[in-house]
Amino acid sequence: MEDHFYSLTGEKFDSISIILDASESADKAWNEIVTLTKEILRKLPRDIQKKLFFLGNPKEYDTEIFEENVSEWMRENRTRGSFITPIFESLRDSKTGKIVVLGSGIIYDLEDWTGSELYEDLLLIKVGESMLEKDIAGNEIDSTNFSAGSVINSVISVQICGNKEFMPYFWDNPGYILSNEGDLSLRSSNPQKNLSVNFAAFGSKIFANVEKKGSRDKIILSPSDQAQTDPVQIIEQCTGAWHCLTVQEETHFKQNKDAERVYCPHCQGLLESLHCLGTVCRQTKLLGKIIYSSLEKNLESNEIKGFIVFRETSDGRIQFKKYPSKIIKINDRQISIQEGSRSHIYEYVPNEERWAEKGKLRIFHSLGRGYYVAVV
Amino acid sequence: MSPSYETTIRVLPDKKTHFPLIDIPDIGTLTLWPVTKIQFEMFMIQTKAYGDTWYDEVLQCNPRISYHRVTKMNYERLFITGVYPDEVLSFSKWFGDGYRIPTVNEWRKAYTSLSSLNGELEMPEDLSEPAETIWKKIHGFPETSLSLTKFSLMQWGTVEWVMKNEEEFAGIGHPRHEFKCNCSNPLTDLVEKIKKNTTYPRKGYRHCGFRLIKGNCHDE
Numbered sequence: 001m002e003d004h005f006y007s008l009t010g011e012k013f014d015s016i017s018i019i020l021d022a023s024e025s026a027d028k029a030w031n032e033i034v035t036l037t038k039e040i041l042r043k044l045p046r047d048i049q050k051k052l053f054f055l056g057n058p059k060e061y062d063t064e065i066f067e068e069n070v071s072e073w074m075r076e077n078r079t080r081g082s083f084i085t086p087i088f089e090s091l092r093d094s095k096t097g098k099i100v101v102l103g104s105g106i107i108y109d110l111e112d113w114t115g116s117e118l119y120e121d122l123l124l125i126k127v128g129e130s131m132l133e134k135d136i137a138g139n140e141i142d143s144t145n146f147s148a149g150s151v152i153n154s155v156i157s158v159q160i161c162g163n164k165e166f167m168p169y170f171w172d173n174p175g176y177i178l179s180n181e182g183d184l185s186l187r188s189s190n191p192q193k194n195l196s197v198n199f200a201a202f203g204s205k206i207f208a209n210v211e212k213k214g215s216r217d218k219i220i221l222s223p224s225d226q227a228q229t230d231p232v233q234i235i236e237q238c239t240g241a242w243h244c245l246t247v248q249e250e251t252h253f254k255q256n257k258d259a260e261r262v263y264c265p266h267c268q269g270l271l272e273s274l275h276c277l278g279t280v281c282r283q284t285k286l287l288g289k290i291i292y293s294s295l296e297k298n299l300e301s302n303e304i305k306g307f308i309v310f311r312e313t314s315d316g317r318i319q320f321k322k323y324p325s326k327i328i329k330i331n332d333r334q335i336s337i338q339e340g341s342r343s344h345i346y347e348y349v350p351n352e353e354r355w356a357e358k359g360k361l362r363i364f365h366s367l368g369r370g371y372y373v374a375v376v
Numbered sequence: 377m378s379p380s381y382e383t384t385i386r387v388l389p390d391k392k393t394h395f396p397l398i399d400i401p402d403i404g405t406l407t408l409w410p411v412t413k414i415q416f417e418m419f420m421i422q423t424k425a426y427g428d429t430w431y432d433e434v435l436q437c438n439p440r441i442s443y444h445r446v447t448k449m450n451y452e453r454l455f456i457t458g459v460y461p462d463e464v465l466s467f468s469k470w471f472g473d474g475y476r477i478p479t480v481n482e483w484r485k486a487y488t489s490l491s492s493l494n495g496e497l498e499m500p501e502d503l504s505e506p507a508e509t510i511w512k513k514i515h516g517f518p519e520t521s522l523s524l525t526k527f528s529l530m531q532w533g534t535v536e537w538v539m540k541n542e543e544e545f546a547g548i549g550h551p552r553h554e555f556k557c558n559c560s561n562p563l564t565d566l567v568e569k570i571k572k573n574t575t576y577p578r579k580g581y582r583h584c585g586f587r588l589i590k591g592n593c594h595d596e
Contacts, residue, residue, distance in 0.1 A: 024428040105428060115444070
């Protein structure tokens, strides 16, 4: 089954393409088009990806040097004619944000794109004559009713989905939570500033639904060429710092790491996780006790619950770190989902087109190469 | 029995616009249909030869229609008409080496050749998306799928510019009555004669489109 690493970065859902009409039909409107463009560029947040085009020309111009070059660019594009196809063809595979055209007079080939996703994201700002042919519906407003700050719709939520096999097993933004509503997805929990996320997942056809005020974008995500999907590599490269167990804790870990049954070092009760709920431990702490106090000492209180990964160093020390996600990849076919203080193993069953439970995670479950995962 | 088209002609996309060309032995390679506005717009975009003012004037002759909205009632609006022969010659230089306006004889030979063939043309691979859509639409009209002269729109297309000699051009063709009434027989008559580099009011040529040929012989 295929699995890949993906990156969803801020500019993917916050981008704008501005298309200027420098054609003969916009001669009289040109000064106002330039003024409006300057205003839009000034009001756009800095981290938004901006693309600038001229009607009839697929070449992308640099918005950073707009003011000093716009007159020359206008002369360069004046006789091209009011056509949008060359730009739409160049945006078709990469475009994700809003497309704004500032112009005057008919865009001859606009009708060829009605019904396309690009057309749905198109806002025409009329500076003089309409850009739409008679009887053609489109989102066109008069420049007098236009506010430059309104061209960017702020993102309300992001939902990452895929095919039936989709199963994320690592994500580095804790603002994303697993959602079981409908098909399994990763969903941004609350309106938040940072919506960027790196994640690894089983499945294919992975995409992000980006909901904005008044619109919705679907972003097809491509696997990253460089990042690994090996769980040990992910643990090493993409998660926080390692901490050491005490000597007594190390002894207990080494004696029990491959055991079927593991007992609490404090009360000798049978463990179901690293959080002992045995009678004796509950006498000292009402809600039970984490068997290794190093975990509480080294991790923030909100980090302790979930998966903890252990490794043995070359000098025999045992180290641990927090795994940031509620799902971890166990091997090439299986994952484990943390459910409260327990964790079960799941495997995809193609005939049933679902992930089916395949037993419990061991207290210390081997990930291979001396790495173990446990749940608190 | 008429010869089969399979052994005589083939259809392939042109390299510039990815619209279909038809290769007829002993005559040459012709654009399968009169040149469309979409093809002419590619030329305008790439060469910056004509701007909005010029195109507005041309579109008044025969308004543009999106290939998505083409029906058997309006398909002539796909084709560029109202252009002068010297404008066609600029386009032909851009379109490809050796392409030009057909001579009267070449046009008539192609027409006669297609009239004598049976069967349907197979849509080539690598057509552009608009060309593929147009192919399917024209093929779907019962009237134009009946014969190759109609599918190629030599019949029921536009009037087309042909070359009488190096200096003189004329219109030829047999459009539908709805597009141009009082049409003559293309095998015997020419219409709309014009000399090179002369311009009369464009609207007088509003029915005149063109197809291009890369001819095997220039035999007028």
